Amino acid sequence: MRSLQITDKQEQALQIVDADMPEMPANSVLVKLKAAALNRRDYWISIGKYPGIRPGVILGSDGCGIVEKANSEQGQAFVGKEVIINPNINWGNDPKVQSADYTILGMPVNGTFAEYIAVPVDRIHEKPSHLSVEEAAALPLAGLTAYRALFTHGQVDADKKVFISGAGGGVAQYAFLFSRAVGATTYISSGQAEKVEKFASIGAAKAYNYKDDGWIKQAAKDSGGIDVVIDSAGGDQLNDFLKVLNPAGKIVFYGATTGLPSKIDLYRMFWSQATLQGSTMGNDQEFEAMIEFVKKHRIKPIVEPSIAFDQAHTAFEMLADNKQFGKVVLKMDE
Secondary structure (H helix, E strand, O other): OEEEEEOOOOOOOEEEEEOOOOOOOOOEEEEEEEEEEOOHHHHHHHOOOOOOOOOOOEOOOEEEEEEEEEOOHHHHOOOOOEEEEOOEEOOOOOOOOOOOOOEEEOEEEOOOOEOEEEEEHHHEEEOOOOOOHHHHHOOHHHHHHHHHHHHHHOOOOOOOEEEEOOOOOHHHHHHHHHHHHOOOEEEEEEOOHHHHHHHHHOOOOEEEEOOOOOHHHHHHHHHOOEEEEEEOOOOOHHHHHHHHEEEEEEEEEOOOOOOOOOOOOHHHHHHHOOEEEEOOOOOHHHHHHHHHHHHHHOOOOOEOOOEEHHHHHHHHHHHHHOOOOOEOEEEOOO
């Protein structure tokens, strides 16, 4: 079968490689993938900037396909059905924090950028009927990360004012869609003018270009104070967020793409009773809750036109350029 792997070739590590069909451990299913979505994680792996990279591993954490085979009674119920895959592996028994053995599909274990994948039957869920296979493939990793940040940690509801930074990213877009779905007043920032305009047109209370001088003061004035900030960049902008945060507000962050802050305004934090909360992808219960939330509110992920699997390098180039608005999805041949 065709698969997209990290190889040890210096000139171009990312290669489409003919791989053996996956083996099926006990109580697993064989899924014929119809679409698989890229995440920023895949891009960092492709350029060698991710821990624990192993040549010969099939990339990809997100996928949607049809169950072709099962080796248990539980799995037989899914044969012939379209499913999405929960990319969590070994979260553990504590819903608050992942175990030491936790990992994600697509590195160090084989992932979804292939024609087939075998996964434990408890990793699959029926595709929400209102979603296309491309939309469903784009949901798992980013949707779960956004759900945990927004609801488990942020406790966002209709009474909250929410600010989402870097809203061009996949997780941030889900945070925006989910926040809007519950009726929260939602503000965003982006470094690209066209994305600022797009979010303003699809329901953001206000949208700001964080490259503009004085934008944080304007955001504070427009909002009158933010209850929850959802952030993936980290860096010194954390102190800017503290300036617009309401008393007892929260900053929930799930990444640090701009690195560590040179300092944190602890004086402002303790006086305002602010919380700085780290977050990751999410546990299995949150994954199920996220799917039910998407079905209840009939949320449709924002996706770019799909790219043929054989043109996967084009998809990775899109992530490198960071010009896409929606999730980038690979479409398998019918």
